[in-house]
Amino acid sequence: MNRFAELLDRLAYEPGRNNKLKLLVAYFRKTEDPDRGYALAALTGALSFKHAKPGLIRDLITERTDPVLFGLSYDYVGDLSETVALMWPKSSPSAASGGGEEGRASSPHNTPPSPTLTDVVTTLRTLGKTELPARLARWLDELDETGRWALLKLVTGAMRIGISARLAKTAAAALGNKDPHEIELMWPGLSPPYLELFAWLEGRSDKPVNRDPTPFRPVMLAHAIEDSDFAALDAADFSAEWKWDGIRVQAVSGRDERGHIQARLYSRTGEDITASFPDLVPSLHLPGAIDGELLVLRGGRVQTFNVLQQRLNRKVVSPKLIKEFPIHLRAYDLLGDDEADLRELTFVERRARLEAFVQKLNDPRIDLSPTIPFASWEELAAARADPKSAGAGDDADAVEGVMLKRRDAPYLPGRPKGPWWKWKRDPHIIDAVLMYAQRGHGKRSSYYSDYTFGVWAAGEDGEQLVPVGKAYFGFTDEELLQIDRFVRRNTTEKFGPVRHVVHEPDQGLVLEVAFEGLQRSPRHKSGVAMRFPRINRLRWDKPPREADRLETLERLLMTMTAN
Amino acid sequence: MRPQDILMPVAAGLCCKPGGFHIDPVRPVERALITHGHSDHARAGHGAVLATRETLDMMRLRYGDGFAGSVQAVAYGEEIRLGDVTAKFHPAGHVLGSAQIEVACKGIRIVASGDYKDVRDPTCAPFEVVPCDVFITEATFGLPVFRHGEAASEVKKLLASVSLFPERAHLVGAYSLGKAQRVIALLREAGYDAPIYLHGAMEKITSYYQERGIPLGELRAARGMKKADLAGTITLAPPSATSDVWTRRFPDPVTAFASGWMRVRARARQGGVELPLVISDHADWDGLTATIQATGAGEIWVTHGQEDALVHWCRTRGLAAQPLDLVGYGDEDESETTPAGEAGA
Ligand SMILES: [Zn+2]
Numbered sequence: 001m002n003r004f005a006e007l008l009d010r011l012a013y014e015p016g017r018n019n020k021l022k023l024l025v026a027y028f029r030k031t032e033d034p035d036r037g038y039a040l041a042a043l044t045g046a047l048s049f050k051h052a053k054p055g056l057i058r059d060l061i062t063e064r065t066d067p068v069l070f071g072l073s074y075d076y077v078g079d080l081s082e083t084v085a086l087m088w089p090k091s092s093p094s095a096a097s098g099g100g101e102e103g104r105a106s107s108p109h110n111t112p113p114s115p116t117l118t119d120v121v122t123t124l125r126t127l128g129k130t131e132l133p134a135r136l137a138r139w140l141d142e143l144d145e146t147g148r149w150a151l152l153k154l155v156t157g158a159m160r161i162g163i164s165a166r167l168a169k170t171a172a173a174a175l176g177n178k179d180p181h182e183i184e185l186m187w188p189g190l191s192p193p194y195l196e197l198f199a200w201l202e203g204r205s206d207k208p209v210n211r212d213p214t215p216f217r218p219v220m221l222a223h224a225i226e227d228s229d230f231a232a233l234d235a236a237d238f239s240a241e242w243k244w245d246g247i248r249v250q251a252v253s254g255r256d257e258r259g260h261i262q263a264r265l266y267s268r269t270g271e272d273i274t275a276s277f278p279d280l281v282p283s284l285h286l287p288g289a290i291d292g293e294l295l296v297l298r299g300g301r302v303q304t305f306n307v308l309q310q311r312l313n314r315k316v317v318s319p320k321l322i323k324e325f326p327i328h329l330r331a332y333d334l335l336g337d338d339e340a341d342l343r344e345l346t347f348v349e350r351r352a353r354l355e356a357f358v359q360k361l362n363d364p365r366i367d368l369s370p371t372i373p374f375a376s377w378e379e380l381a382a383a384r385a386d387p388k389s390a391g392a393g394d395d396a397d398a399v400e401g402v403m404l405k406r407r408d409a410p411y412l413p414g415r416p417k418g419p420w421w422k423w424k425r426d427p428h429i430i431d432a433v434l435m436y437a438q439r440g441h442g443k444r445s446s447y448y449s450d451y452t453f454g455v456w457a458a459g460e461d462g463e464q465l466v467p468v469g470k471a472y473f474g475f476t477d478e479e480l481l482q483i484d485r486f487v488r489r490n491t492t493e494k495f496g497p498v499r500h501v502v503h504e505p506d507q508g509l510v511l512e513v514a515f516e517g518l519q520r521s522p523r524h525k526s527g528v529a530m531r532f533p534r535i536n537r538l539r540w541d542k543p544p545r546e547a548d549r550l551e552t553l554e555r556l557l558m559t560m561t562a563n
Numbered sequence: 564m565r566p567q568d569i570l571m572p573v574a575a576g577l578c579c580k581p582g583g584f585h586i587d588p589v590r591p592v593e594r595a596l597i598t599h600g601h602s603d604h605a606r607a608g609h610g611a612v613l614a615t616r617e618t619l620d621m622m623r624l625r626y627g628d629g630f631a632g633s634v635q636a637v638a639y640g641e642e643i644r645l646g647d648v649t650a651k652f653h654p655a656g657h658v659l660g661s662a663q664i665e666v667a668c669k670g671i672r673i674v675a676s677g678d679y680k681d682v683r684d685p686t687c688a689p690f691e692v693v694p695c696d697v698f699i700t701e702a703t704f705g706l707p708v709f710r711h712g713e714a715a716s717e718v719k720k721l722l723a724s725v726s727l728f729p730e731r732a733h734l735v736g737a738y739s740l741g742k743a744q745r746v747i748a749l750l751r752e753a754g755y756d757a758p759i760y761l762h763g764a765m766e767k768i769t770s771y772y773q774e775r776g777i778p779l780g781e782l783r784a785a786r787g788m789k790k791a792d793l794a795g796t797i798t799l800a801p802p803s804a805t806s807d808v809w810t811r812r813f814p815d816p817v818t819a820f821a822s823g824w825m826r827v828r829a830r831a832r833q834g835g836v837e838l839p840l841v842i843s844d845h846a847d848w849d850g851l852t853a854t855i856q857a858t859g860a861g862e863i864w865v866t867h868g869q870e871d872a873l874v875h876w877c878r879t880r881g882l883a884a885q886p887l888d889l890v891g892y893g894d895e896d897e898s899e900t901t902p903a904g905e906a907g908a
Contacts, residue, residue: 006720010724010838012828013831013832013836013837013838013839014837015837016815019728022727022728023727026727065707066875066876066879068872068875069706069707069872069875069876072706072869072871072872072875073706073707073708073872076706076708076827076869077708077827077829078829079828079829082708082827082828083708086707086708086709086710086826086827087707087708087710144712145710145712145826445828445829446829446830446833
């Protein structure tokens, strides 16, 4: 654990990609199995165990330290895991060794050996909830400061170290001078601690083969296109289709050992969501892997995201729910066709295979995402501005924008820049007033970077601001500094990491907030919740009294749910 | 007589009326007793200065010969009579020549410890616990999150990075007085025997350490070196220089910083540090609390730093404690400026 902690610690500070790569390769080279395999899993987000709640960590430290000292320390450090890691009391003189050795054999008698990463990961998988606090405390006793920090980040699921899964795999590939793409292709069939992978990379065995009949394949994502990007792009190189406002999924079917068809539905992060959509499974009756969008269709018409929302996060999928919200898969791409892996083919070739596949499926629940014909960017801009008359017809309200895909591009996992672009419809915009600010995490922990904003509504005591959302991105670094300064100078009250910021009709900061959609939410005092809110602009010029009113949002909500 | 009749904080610093002197005054006074050579404690322009020989030498190096009207070198353990009080200097373990000043008057003993640390440092005399009635302690790292650990293991971390990135230069930000020489000495103890490079601002003070018999191995000026020749080397520089155009002469430098502040990630990141090294010349939380207990003092005055937490801790241990309102301390390196010829290329 200590060696993994040192790696995380060093990665967290190193800005250069090549240097990060070098650190990772060195770690994989000098660390033994299975520890390095679990490290690779941790870095690629492939570990799964129930995360510990921050409340549990708080309880542990409260039992062991003076609350005043903890409060002062937490306020100074700004991060719970780090505070606890640093001020965790030494349990015995021998417990807090500064060394970075993983080995337990070398530990002298009476010194508790510090847990290895393998110990931690395998224990957490099976540990009961009631046993967790005592076990965690024991590990914290045995580790040094950096080890405790890494452990707490790991168990709370808050490991943000600024490296992508792709980079970790690239480092593993470098160990055996392999092309990282090779690892990507075999990745779905591998599982931690990746003993076969490392054996192959070190030339000790053959390339691992995939035995899972329904593997998840890492998803390809698009970059948001900016106006300035078009100049360098030729419209003839791209195919366009609608970006549907549903849930991106991967529907995979394959034959198990006995030749029976198995089907799985994955979210774009690889989470198995088959159980939530049993009504789609019978439709996936041909072996293959479809990349598509889950939608609710009623009478052949695509419903808005608000309707689809009703089918999400349900514990029980009742026949009534299935009937009221009939699920549908709109196919964008074909990644596998029976035994064949299509990901190395070009988009045009895959699209032809997809059309044939969907036709062969011949199922009312699965259809093709139509392409949008266009000859120039101007024509496409017109289609995006008016999807209704450009082919989307009555489904236009469920169109979020336009997707651009290079005709000659293979299917690449992650978010490669260039082959795919998303061109969203203009977002909704309101002017809201900054009400509360909270310190951010990670490299923003010294800044107030999470903002709660509100709009005006009539209250018992006259006009008042009601919170309608929270945003923590969209602003530039320079704007972050400006808001942070504003928050510090205009704080009216402090509650731990949260500051109340002045918000009076003539005093306060107006934020122009952009968002993608709205929905009703009984959890919010205002009754509405925003999708993807972000700070679009700072309106230093605008007095808070001129910010928007709740009625504006309610009107918008009506138009969005009316159909 | 109460302790505050012997020593009390005034605008110029800690004032001893019955002895007719100030300790580490921040404004010019008639007679000053100075704990150590850092610029926030040792200022120029006093009438008379009493300090250890090393502290006086360091002041002369920084300010020139006329830095005070008169000077008197005081050895560790030597007792001097000043007015109604006696004063004695004891090693503080902070930097070369650093001292705690014990002031005794009518049976009351107060120790003004200046800056101190209670861990090993090959470049200065070790800290000595001085039993007293009132202990005046710094609180630079007066929060329980500050636990510095072994300096040797931090140096190991630096050497591991040097061997992992042989094509890059390692730039270690360190205060010019004390920290830089300690880091060099620790590198030598760890077996590193290649030449170590120095920023121009550190040359004078570092050769002074060598003159005083502290072995630091082969040192070279970074000035005038070819970029390619600095690959795989270690250079010590004042913290301010590591984010300066000065760094452009180094090949893809790894920026390290040796400081107790490096314990807190947000703090390290703010400074753009890539390799934080937790090496401190101030006592950490465990050091502060252990020292307070070891002095046997019943009353603790806490100055410059995180006073609140340490005062709270003292009170939970049944000790009378209060923050001492002294300003002007804590920026040890602020007055370091880049000498001509170092800036630019
Ligand atoms: Zn000092």
